[in-house]
Amino acid sequence: MSSAGYLLTPELHDALSASIGAGVTRNSLRPIAGGSISRALRLAGTDGRQWFVKLNEGGLAEMFAAEADGLQALAACPALRVPEVCGYGVAGTQAYLVLAYLDLQPLxxxxxxxxxxxxxxxxxxxxxxxxxxxxxxxxxxxxxxxxxxxxxxxxxxxxxxxxxxxxxxxxxxxxxxxxxxxxxxxxxxxxxxxxxxxxxxxxxxxxxxxxxxxxxxxxxxxxxxxxxxxxxxxxxxxxxxxxxxxxxxxxxxxxxxxxxxxxxxxxxxxxxxxxxxxxxxxxxxxxxxxxxxxxxxxxx
CATH class of the missing domain: 3.90.1200.10 (Aminoglycoside phosphotransferase (APH), C-terminal lobe)
Incomplete structure (x- = not known):
């Protein structure tokens, strides 16, 4: 990772683009703070919208599938707000999870x-x-x-x-x-x-x-x-x-x-x-x- 952005493999490029329904460029994905287990990144689509992305080893894809399932369960409570799940899976050697990006603040x-x-x-x-x-x-x-x-x-x-x-x-x-x-x-x-x-x-x-x-x-x-x-x-x-x-x-x-x-x-x-x-x-x-x-x- 660098200030120039996260290097996208062709497989990850295609998976992220399909998840967000927008174009992705080589500088679209940038690391952000957070995450002791997975890499946390911000994704900017060519249409100006933003998403939150987690990446990890492909063998941990089931962890992201479980997280998506949990988020969807929590979303059934109208008193809460939960990031929308936009996509998850394996792209090449990497597991990924794509969520709607939320502007968050402390309680x-x-x-x-x-x-x-x-x-x-x-x-x-x-x-x-x-x-x-x-x-x-x-x-x-x-x-x-x-x-x-x-x-x-x-x-x-x-x-x-x-x-x-x-x-x-x-x-x-x-x-x-x-x-x-x-x-x-x-x-x-x-x-x-x-x-x-x-x-x-x-x-x-x-x-x-x-x-x-x-x-x-x-x-x-x-x-x-x-x-x-x-x-x-x-x-x-x-x-x-x-x-x-x-x-x-x-x-x-x-x-x-x-x-x-x-x-x-x-x-x-x-x-x-x-x-x-x-x-x-x-x-x-x-x-x-x-x-x-x-x-x-x-x-x-």
């Missing part, structure tokens, strides 16, 4: 609107926990086989696969032993709580949310499934949190049940384990401490 003064909108998303429900397909959390596979039992789903579809991956990467000892104990006894944490299935964004941190120029809540980079709505709220607090007005508006629209503070640790353990598996040992002590806290709650 800030529109945080309350965002909180209310998230509650509306969570009111979209289904008979089971899970999703119509497996997808990804970051670049990690995320299993979504349906279940009517939420503690079982979270234990076996979320925590257990991350623990198994951690074991394959050499993280055993306390992490694995205590993690297996938690998986086996997790249902104790839900003795007094039976959450309904809610449509979740699934990876709700500040890097995946924004407001548009009209103040509407914008969501992108999803890892959707039907789960406990508290899992989204918990994730939103993991890396610094959203403005206080966001949480106040959400709770006003749909109050949280007692015990959320404990379940927040459980739900965020999934993301910390995923970060351990993606980014390394720096997250090991945090994961072990969280498991220890949860086991202590189970013993009470």
């Amino acid at each position: 800030r003064e529109h945080a309350a609107t965002a909180g209310t909108a998230l509650a509306e998303l969570h009111r979209m429900s289904a008979p089971n926990f899970g999703w119509r397909r497996d997808n990804f959390i970051g670049s990690s596979p995320q299993a979504n086989t349906a279940s009517t039992d939420w503690p079982y789903f979270f234990a076996r579809r979320r925590l257990q696969p991350q623990l198994e991956r951690a074991e394959r990467q050499g993280y055993a000892g306390r992490l694995l032993a205590d993690g297996e104990r938690l998986v086996d006894s997790l249902a104790v944490l839900f003795a007094d709580e039976q959450p309904p299935p809610s449509l979740l964004h699934g990876d709700l941190w500040s890097g995946n949310v924004a407001s548009d120029a009209a103040g509407r809540f914008v969501l992108f980079d999803p890892a959707v499934y039907f789960g406990d709505r508290e899992a989204d709220l918990a994730m939103s607090e993991l890396f610094g949190g959203f403005p206080a007005a966001f949480y106040a508006a959400y709770r006003a629209a749909w109050p949280l049940a007692a015990g959320y503070a404990v379940r927040k640790t459980l739900y965020n353990l999934y993301h910390v384990l995923n970060h351990l598996n993606l980014f390394g040992r720096a997250y090991l002590a945090q994961a072990e401490a969280m498991i220890g806290q949860l086991l202590a709650e189970i013993k009470r």
Whole structure:
């Protein structure tokens, strides 16, 4: 990449042109900030319109297909704005995803609107926990086989696969032993709580949310499934949190049940384990401490 633009292969040129229905030149695609897993670029068509493009290795095309599926699911909630999916697939050796380009800004003064909108998303429900397909959390596979039992789903579809991956990467000892104990006894944490299935964004941190120029809540980079709505709220607090007005508006629209503070640790353990598996040992002590806290709650 350079200031002259991203070098387009003939295959990618044709795929992008077909996706946007406009001409593409050798200087149409330029890198922009954002994206720790895929390359993020801005595409300018010869008709003056702009799009957002993600590129990665061709073998990761299924990750973009899952992202497109998740965006289309979120778009069914009228309280949100979601980038329109214009195209995705494989062009030569590269996987690509083309989205409508949105002029985004931080939540800030529109945080309350965002909180209310998230509650509306969570009111979209289904008979089971899970999703119509497996997808990804970051670049990690995320299993979504349906279940009517939420503690079982979270234990076996979320925590257990991350623990198994951690074991394959050499993280055993306390992490694995205590993690297996938690998986086996997790249902104790839900003795007094039976959450309904809610449509979740699934990876709700500040890097995946924004407001548009009209103040509407914008969501992108999803890892959707039907789960406990508290899992989204918990994730939103993991890396610094959203403005206080966001949480106040959400709770006003749909109050949280007692015990959320404990379940927040459980739900965020999934993301910390995923970060351990993606980014390394720096997250090991945090994961072990969280498991220890949860086991202590189970013993009470």
